[in-house]
Amino acid sequence: MPNKIKKTYKFAIKTSLYITLFLTLVMGFFLYAFYTFKILPILLFSIICYLGCFAVIQFRVERFIYRRVKKIYDDLTLLESTSLRKKPINTDMATLTQEIDKYARDKKIEIETLQVREEYRKEFLGNVSHELKTPLFTVQGYILTLLDGAIDDKNIREKYLDRASKGVERLIYIVNDLDMITKLEVGDLSLKIEKFDIVELISNVFEMFEMKAAKKRITLTFDTDYKKPIYVKADQERIQQVLTNLIVNSIKYGHDKGTTEVSIENLIKNKIIVRVTDNGEGITQNHIPRLFERFYRVDKSGSRKEGGSGLGLAIVKHIIEAHDEKIYIESDFGVGSEFSFTLEKAK
Numbered sequence: 537m538p539n540k541i542k543k544t545y546k547f548a549i550k551t552s553l554y555i556t557l558f559l560t561l562v563m564g565f566f567l568y569a570f571y572t573f574k575i576l577p578i579l580l581f582s583i584i585c586y587l588g589c590f591a592v593i594q595f596r597v598e599r600f601i602y603r604r605v606k607k608i609y610d611d612l613t614l615l616e617s618t619s620l621r622k623k624p625i626n627t628d629m630a631t632l633t634q635e636i637d638k639y640a641r642d643k644k645i646e647i648e649t650l651q652v653r654e655e656y657r658k659e660f661l662g663n664v665s666h667e668l669k670t671p672l673f674t675v676q677g678y679i680l681t682l683l684d685g686a687i688d689d690k691n692i693r694e695k696y697l698d699r700a701s702k703g704v705e706r707l708i709y710i711v712n713d714l715d716m717i718t719k720l721e722v723g724d725l726s727l728k729i730e731k732f733d734i735v736e737l738i739s740n741v742f743e744m745f746e747m748k749a750a751k752k753r754i755t756l757t758f759d760t761d762y763k764k765p766i767y768v769k770a771d772q773e774r775i776q777q778v779l780t781n782l783i784v785n786s787i788k789y790g791h792d793k794g795t796t797e798v799s800i801e802n803l804i805k806n807k808i809i810v811r812v813t814d815n816g817e818g819i820t821q822n823h824i825p826r827l828f829e830r831f832y833r834v835d836k837s838g839s840r841k842e843g844g845s846g847l848g849l850a851i852v853k854h855i856i857e858a859h860d861e862k863i864y865i866e867s868d869f870g871v872g873s874e875f876s877f878t879l880e881k882a883k
């Protein structure tokens with residue numbers, strides 16, 4: 537639909553005035569020089585001149601400038617300028633300049649956002665292939681060696697098959713993490729909110745990782761003895777994933793004979809906060825703002841050795857934010873780290 541033009545007369549009024557003044561002065565001068573100077577004909581002349589000028593100028597402006605301004609608006613509307621459509625347009629150049637300026641700035645921001653997203657996509661693909669390459673080549677290496685003859689030696693065969701299997705396990709682990717983060721990022725993961733006892737869930741996670749912790753002689757413990765259940769409203773499976781990732785990290789980055797302590801505190805009327813605290817290696821402050829990014833690692837080689845995908849904390853953040861809750865981190869390098877998140881209490 538073509539835009540409607542809002543008329544302004546300012547330009548014609550002023551221009552006619554200048555022309556009239558000029559012509560009246562010239563006329564006055566000639567009358568004075570060659571005839572007798574009379575005020576009435578001059579006044580009459582100036583009024584007629586002014587009205588004539590005004591009509592011609594306004595007509596020309598409407599045809600010439602208005603049409604061009606209108607074309608600019610229409611062209612911009614073609615380029616999907618919804619903001620321009622909403623307002624009545626006018627021929628006031630200041631407004632037009634302002635609107636075009638705003639339009640250009642909006643487009644610039646849009647382009648920059650797309651560029652950032654494109655960078656992010658490229659980086660993500662690069663990271664994914666990098667993560668998958670290492671275990672894939674390991675598996676390939678063992679299988680090729682077996683095919684080359686190692687298969688005939690019973691001892692080597694078992695050892696290599698076992699290593700190849702570990703490589704496949706690692707691939708599955710990374711692919712599962714990737715699958716989950718993709719689902720979380722596209723908002724494809726619907727939460728199954730239910731009421732459950734968070735104390736029991738934490739105890740189950742402790743049990744699951746008792747062996748892993750024992751290998752590093754790390755103790756998994758509550759800060760006090762929670763005798764009564766504490767009920768919360770959340771997606772139990774996802775919160776178990778959050779606790780798993782945080783507790784596994786506290787073991788991975790914990791010191792030998794260290795401790796991982798979990799506490800549950802009342803925060804406000806309907807919220808609790810769960811804290812997972814360790815006395816492990818800790819994280820320097822400069823890394824903290826980027827810690828929840830996908831594939832971000834403090835110590836690249838160390839983390840990979842520990843078998844992480846670099847996605848653990850990104851998944852944790854997504855799950856907590858999908859619940860409309862908050863996650864916090866406090867850490868001192870060499871002292872330890874505390875990851876905490878809020879949950880809604882259930883009656």
Ligand code: ADP
Nearest residue numbers: 785786789833834835839844845846847848849
């Ligand atoms: P990863 O799979 O590498 O463990 P995460 O997303 O779980 O990936 O963690 C990102 C990085 O944060 C880790 O590489 C590690 O450097 C750091 N980190 C996470 N948890 C802890 C912790 N409890 N103590 C010290 N560093 C940690």
